[in-house]
Amino acid sequence: MIPIALIFVRSKEILENLSSLLDEERLAYGQSDSKKIINLAEQKQSLLDEMNQLNEKKINILIKFDIVDRRNPTEEEFKTWLSLQDSSMDDVRLLIQECEKLLKKCKTQNNTNARILSTLQKRNKHLYELLQGHSIKNKVYTSRGSTRPISSKHTLGRA
Template identity: 55%
Template sequence: MIPLAPLFIQIKENLERLSEVLLRERSALATATPDDILQLASEKKSLLDAIDSANAKRQSMLIKFGVLHPKQPDDKQFFDWLDQQDNMEDVKLLIAECDELLNECKQANQTNARVLSTLQRRNKALFEMLQGHNRKNKVYTSNGNTKPVSSKHTIGRA
């Protein structure tokens, strides 16, 4: 019997922690605390690395036991093999839980990305305002691009 349950338990625990980190990241984005955001990004990276590592171990284990083809390992081969196994209901349940957690994490991460994008646009607009730029007032550069006009160089200030 292939010891897959411990790997999927590890993946599930990491996905649960990732979900918690994503929730904390969302509140850090709401309060706009850069140090917290950077620290949470580091936590996310280490959790994702741990999940990737466990998945690589799973794949190499399945290759070793002949479940996956060594040159072209495919998860479809694994799921076909798993469907034929009667005594691995615990692994099937863990995989279903991991898939559900992964989808929740993806959705939370996409939400955080949208919040971050909105914050970046807002900060850029505020920065341009502080510099005296107006997004609507743009001029063409020598290579055909456009750039905002600074209030320091407008005709009204000449």
């Protein structure tokens, strides 16, 4: 028996934790809590690092048992091999399905958070430009063809 089920059990736990962190991150964006956002980013990175280590471990086990090609191991090779196994591997199949479902959920949550963050960044940039007295109308082209704002003498800081 290949000792791969434990890897998928841990992967599932990591994905569940990651999903929870992504929910917390979305709430932290709403509260503009920068300390919490930084803390959550560190926790997410730690989970992703562990997930990468598990993936490497899985690949090494699959290579060791000659299930995938040593030079170019693919997930498809593993899934093909798994589909040919008897019912003793049903628990691994179920874990893989659960992990794939959780991974899809995490990707959706991450994309949602990325859109929220992008919106917040645009809003903050606009507010910063207003404080500096810049306006979308008051922009000129530089020698390289990009635009830069013209500063106004009537900035909020000078008022």
